[in-house]
Amino acid sequence: MKISYYPGCTLKVNAKNFEDSTIASLKELDVELEELPRWNCCGTVYSLSTDDLIHHVAPIRNLLRVKEQNNNKVVTLCAMCFNTLKRANLKVREEPDSLEKINNLMYLEKLKYEGDVEVLHLIEVLRNEVGFSTLRQKITRPLRNLKVASYYGCLLVRPREIGIDDPENPTIMEELVKNLGGDPIDFPYKTECCGAYQTVDHPEIVISRTYSIISSAQVNGAEVIMVSCPLCAFNLDHRQKETKQKYLEFRPMPILYFTQLLAIALNCPENVLKFDLHYVDPKPILKEKGLI
Amino acid sequence: MRIELNGEKIRNNFVAKISEISGQNLLACYQCGKCSAGCPLVSEMDILPNQVIRFAQLGLIEELLSCKSIWICASCLTCNTRCPRGVNIAEVMEAIRLILLRKNIDNLKIIELNEKRRVELPQIALVSSFRKKTA
Ligand code: SF4
Ligand code: SF4
Numbered sequence: 001m002k003i004s005y006y007p008g009c010t011l012k013v014n015a016k017n018f019e020d021s022t023i024a025s026l027k028e029l030d031v032e033l034e035e036l037p038r039w040n041c042c043g044t045v046y047s048l049s050t051d052d053l054i055h056h057v058a059p060i061r062n063l064l065r066v067k068e069q070n071n072n073k074v075v076t077l078c079a080m081c082f083n084t085l086k087r088a089n090l091k092v093r094e095e096p097d098s099l100e101k102i103n104n105l106m107y108l109e110k111l112k113y114e115g116d117v118e119v120l121h122l123i124e125v126l127r128n129e130v131g132f133s134t135l136r137q138k139i140t141r142p143l144r145n146l147k148v149a150s151y152y153g154c155l156l157v158r159p160r161e162i163g164i165d166d167p168e169n170p171t172i173m174e175e176l177v178k179n180l181g182g183d184p185i186d187f188p189y190k191t192e193c194c195g196a197y198q199t200v201d202h203p204e205i206v207i208s209r210t211y212s213i214i215s216s217a218q219v220n221g222a223e224v225i226m227v228s229c230p231l232c233a234f235n236l237d238h239r240q241k242e243t244k245q246k247y248l249e250f251r252p253m254p255i256l257y258f259t260q261l262l263a264i265a266l267n268c269p270e271n272v273l274k275f276d277l278h279y280v281d282p283k284p285i286l287k288e289k290g291l292i
Numbered sequence: 293m294r295i296e297l298n299g300e301k302i303r304n305n306f307v308a309k310i311s312e313i314s315g316q317n318l319l320a321c322y323q324c325g326k327c328s329a330g331c332p333l334v335s336e337m338d339i340l341p342n343q344v345i346r347f348a349q350l351g352l353i354e355e356l357l358s359c360k361s362i363w364i365c366a367s368c369l370t371c372n373t374r375c376p377r378g379v380n381i382a383e384v385m386e387a388i389r390l391i392l393l394r395k396n397i398d399n400l401k402i403i404e405l406n407e408k409r410r411v412e413l414p415q416i417a418l419v420s421s422f423r424k425k426t427a
Contacts, residue, residue: 009415044420048386050315080416158369167373193332193368197421234414
């Protein structure tokens with residue numbers, strides 16, 4: 001299976017572990033990612049105002065690149081990119097006028113966008129295109145006894161119209177963990193915002209969110225937290241340094257992308273996991289479970 | 293906090309402007325408070341999310357334009373998902389931010405971010421905060 005791939009900016013730098021573990025895993029699953037030629041930043045946040053069409057041009061231009069590749073589906077991994085691309089797509093599908101104006105703004109492009117590309121998140125591809133049962137059969141190193149809390153954050157599940165699962169009680173990531181042979185752990189903070197971009201000028205807000213989210217996962221028995229967003233990953237992992245300084249009883253917890261756990265379960269080479277990009281080292285717990 | 297209400301404020305076109313930019317019917321809100329009850333960042337706010345809507349209904353321009361809450365809101369959309377009246381509170385927060393940003397009044401001073409912080413932060417953090425907090 002071949003599918004267009006939109007990486008987004010962060011996967012090429014801070015979240016190289018997310019991208020490399022994905023590419024290696026998908027090779028094992030016979031899915032070939034065709035990276036879009038000349039992709040541009042999606043803008044990272046969907047504009048919430050009614051009169052701001054210019055901010056929807058960037059995501060729609062990327063969807064045009066999918067057409068240029070003669071594809072009609074694009075997959076993305078970063079929850080922020082996914083949300084922005086999918087919402088902009090939904091907007092132009094529902095508003096032909098906006099679509100026409102955006103096409104006019106992109107008058108130098110050879111093609112016109114017609115709202116006919118489907119934006120998918122990789123977890124959806126794993127469930128719907130590869131199939132969780134096929135995936136289960138290809139697992140060679142099940143995540144036996146690893147207690148994994150899934151942290152969805154905001155943008156995979158809200159708003160409801162574009163979410164990959166129920167906005168209040170999603171379970172698709174837990175299903176993935178189960179199919180990888182791990183023990184999914186439910187916890188009440190799984191869809192509670194980590195503070196997102198407040199990390200830039202209000203790190204103290206993110207530190208208190210990180211403390212609450214991770215402590216809740218720990219109380220419920222989790223050994224690692226699995227995420228799908230490089231901003232959540234940064235906030236929950238790298239902000240643990242300051243969290244530890246502020247809350248003395250706080251115990252660190254490794255944060256992993258779902259694709260890193262996927263790569264481990266598929267026995268991919270360890271260099272694709274790039275643990276050097278992590279603040280809290282996941283190796284001790286993974287070694288203890290015999291997973292690396 | 294002492295707040296003065298009058299008909300002039302309520303009829304001010306500021307209310308209409310917020311409705312227009314956000315696309316929301318502010319009067320649909322019946323002040324149940326569910327948005328504030330579930331807001332993960334409410335403890336950092338000076339005006340609660342339901343109060344932001346109430347103030348907007350009443351045309352309390354100065355209170356809204358000078359509040360912290362609009363900049364603390366992280367557009368997590370929890371409130372939107374839960375509002376029984378279908379009000380998109382996050383859109384209203386965005387509209388008030390935009391009224392300031394469109395006058396070139398930035399909330400975030402990029403130049404003041406120290407270099408260490410700029411380097412360690414992921415690209416999506418920087419781009420999204422610039423998009424939300426700068427003109
Ligand atoms: S949840 Fe909706 S109706 Fe209730 S106070 Fe908030 S905006 Fe108003
Ligand atoms: S969108 Fe803003 S106001 Fe609404 S729950 Fe999230 S942080 Fe609070």
